[in-house]
Amino acid sequence: MSDLYKLVIPDEGVLAGLRRFFRSILELESIQAILAPVQLPMKPSVMPALISDPDQIDHCDPLAPSFPLNAAKVVSQLTRNPIGGTVAVFLRSCEIRAFIELVKLKQGTLDEVVIIGMDCPGAFQNASYRRFVQSCTEDPGATFFNQIQKKDTAFPGNIDLAEACKACEHFTPDGADIAIGWLGMASEDHFLLKGQTDRGLDVLKQLKLPEAAAPLMRHGAIADMLAKRLAYRDDMFATTHAATSNLKKLTAYLADCVNCYNCRVVCPVCYCRECVFVTDVFDHDASQVLKWSQRRGLVKLPADTVFYHLTRLAHMSTACVGCGQCSNACPNDIPVMELFRSVAEKTQNAFGYEAGRSVDDAPPLSVFRENEFEDVVGIKGE
Amino acid sequence: MEPFEPTIVAFVCNWCTYTAADLAGTSRLSYPKNIRLIRVMCTGMVDPQYVIKALLEGADAVLVSGCHPGDCHYINGNYKARRRIRLLKEILPRFGFEPERLRLTWIGASDGIQFAEIMRDLTSQIRAIGPSQTRQTMII
Ligand code: SF4
Ligand code: SF4
Ligand code: FES
Numbered sequence: 007m008s009d010l011y012k013l014v015i016p017d018e019g020v021l022a023g024l025r026r027f028f029r030s031i032l033e034l035e036s037i038q039a040i041l042a043p044v045q046l047p048m049k050p051s052v053m054p055a056l057i058s059d060p061d062q063i064d065h066c067d068p069l070a071p072s073f074p075l076n077a078a079k080v081v082s083q084l085t086r087n088p089i090g091g092t093v094a095v096f097l098r099s100c101e102i103r104a105f106i107e108l109v110k111l112k113q114g115t116l117d118e119v120v121i122i123g124m125d126c127p128g129a130f131q132n133a134s135y136r137r138f139v140q141s142c143t144e145d146p147g148a149t150f151f152n153q154i155q156k157k158d159t160a161f162p163g164n165i166d167l168a169e170a171c172k173a174c175e176h177f178t179p180d181g182a183d184i185a186i187g188w189l190g191m192a193s194e195d196h197f198l199l200k201g202q203t204d205r206g207l208d209v210l211k212q213l214k215l216p217e218a219a220a221p222l223m224r225h226g227a228i229a230d231m232l233a234k235r236l237a238y239r240d241d242m243f244a245t246t247h248a249a250t251s252n253l254k255k256l257t258a259y260l261a262d263c264v265n266c267y268n269c270r271v272v273c274p275v276c277y278c279r280e281c282v283f284v285t286d287v288f289d290h291d292a293s294q295v296l297k298w299s300q301r302r303g304l305v306k307l308p309a310d311t312v313f314y315h316l317t318r319l320a321h322m323s324t325a326c327v328g329c330g331q332c333s334n335a336c337p338n339d340i341p342v343m344e345l346f347r348s349v350a351e352k353t354q355n356a357f358g359y360e361a362g363r364s365v366d367d368a369p370p371l372s373v374f375r376e377n378e379f380e381d382v383v384g385i386k387g388e
Numbered sequence: 389m390e391p392f393e394p395t396i397v398a399f400v401c402n403w404c405t406y407t408a409a410d411l412a413g414t415s416r417l418s419y420p421k422n423i424r425l426i427r428v429m430c431t432g433m434v435d436p437q438y439v440i441k442a443l444l445e446g447a448d449a450v451l452v453s454g455c456h457p458g459d460c461h462y463i464n465g466n467y468k469a470r471r472r473i474r475l476l477k478e479i480l481p482r483f484g485f486e487p488e489r490l491r492l493t494w495i496g497a498s499d500g501i502q503f504a505e506i507m508r509d510l511t512s513q514i515r516a517i518g519p520s521q522t523r524q525t526m527i528i
Contacts, residue, residue: 252484253525261528282437306528313437313444319479320436320472349479356478357471371475374467376457379474385451385493385506385513 009207011215012196013186021069021148023197024186029063030213031094037120037209038091041081042066050139050146054080056093068096069147071138073129073168076274076331078104082114092118094209099126100174100329102181103362104274107325110369113277120209123179124186125228127154128171130161131334137163155192170330170343173239175232181362184210190227198224243351246344253312259345260315262338265308269332269342270318275325275361283314319349324370326350327362394448394514398507399426399434401465404455404497411500419507422514423451430454431492432465436472439490443480444527448520449489451510456494466494484521488513 015023044055045067052072141163183206187198201207298305332342357370431454473492
């Protein structure tokens with residue numbers, strides 16, 4: 007019994023093949039709806055939508071290089087209470103990883119979802135995506151994917167993938183129940199479908215798909231892409247660290263921040279219903295502000311910018327999956343993702359943790375052991 | 389020029405280290421006035437943001453001190469504190485804070501003498517490292 011099946015690519019192309027596959031899943035009695043990115047009819051914007059009518063499946067656009075939000079938040083909302091059925095959710099790899107973090111933080115469950123993932127081709131930031139769409143002569147998603155398959159990165163509109171995607175080493179959907187693989191499949195007439203869990207295999211079996219053999223080129227293609235991404239990522243870490251290695255540099259890095267907190271609002275793993283930074287604690291009394299000013303001679307307002315970013319790093323960097331939505335949402339082009347990812351790398355390593363890897367790894371600040379980290383205790387000269 | 393006198397903010401738990409400080413006081417043991425004690429119920433309630441705030445507000449060092457492992461009055465608050473300190477030790481030095489400016493120690497309720505000694509030790513160590521970068525940087 008194989009766990010590999012074929013997603014046959016018809017003459018009409020990849021988009022048609024994926025839509026057919028989604029449609030066949032939606033037509034299963036065991037699946038009530040599918041969450042997938044949808045091309046909105048009133049404007050070429052792509053947003054997640056919960057599709058329950060198979061005839062609406064042609065709105066779905068899984069190839070669009072648009073990533074307006076991390077849909078893990080949407081799936082969390084859909085699974086916080088019983089939904090009364092099973093829904094399939096098509097997510098990017100970083101959305102799957104964010105959702106795994108949210109499940110561990112009790113913000114959702116895996117019980118009623120079948121997660122479908124695909125080797126992620128990456129995406130553009132919002133402004134770039136709009137420019138791309140305007141410059142495309144054919145369907146944007148198909149154009150993009152076609153170029154990605156050919157490793158041609160001269161995209162219409164003269165734009166580039168989001169920095170987060172260029173530095174992303176987790177592009178394969180490891181946490182999905184069903185994984186769609188296209189890397190290293192260029193010479194085949196199909197993409198690879200892999201049931202990665204019992205639940206995923208069960209769905210694939212019901213679809214009565216042709217079985218696939220293990221593809222020969224896939225391993226190498228993934229390794230190539232991984233090496234490129236890691237090199238880019240490590241460069242980014244080094245540059246970011248050099249730009250923030252003391253408080254003076256860090257304040258320069260954050261100087262344009264207006265404390266709008268967009269980066270936290272869009273962060274898929276920042277799950278607090280009420281973030282401390284929007285509570286009364288930070289609604290400072292005028293006399294307090296004056297006191298600060300008098301002590302230092304000057305106080306920049308709104309205050310607490312560095313305080314906010316350092317605190318968020320402390321609270322959330324162990325859960326950061328590197329999706330880059332923080333940078334995408336910043337009105338002032340602060341490289342928030344770069345800062346977060348480069349610190350997250352350190353904080354996650356410190357606890358041998360990798361955000362989004364598995365529901366079985368406890369978040370590092372939710373557990374402890376009796377004998378650990380003795381080296382941080384004590385006052386003797388270091 | 390006046391010699392540098394560091395400001396050290398110490399978050400101490402009510403049941404152990406604060407009691408030790410009290411004992412040091414009633415035993416008429418002296419310790420440096422550089423130490424600013426903040427009494428908390430347990431080290432397990434010291435959110436990283438308190439430490440960050442203290443450092444950004446100009447503390448030259450922050451100490452978190454509580455009960456010895458196994459003695460925490462809330463069973464495991466000190467183990468949680470140790471993980472948070474481990475976390476901050478990864479973050480703060482990335483931005484130029486010397487690791488010595490963040491310390492964690494266990495001082496039991498009856499350790500009055502030890503309390504005074506540790507405070508003297510810590511103060512002289514921080515005096516030796518010199519003022520924190522926050523004193524020369526405009527914090528935004
Ligand atoms: S960060 Fe990775 S998984 Fe997320 S959109 Fe970019 S390439 Fe895909
Ligand atoms: S989104 Fe940008 S401006 Fe807004 S709080 Fe985050 S870093 Fe600052
Ligand atoms: S009560 Fe002292 S550390 Fe918890």
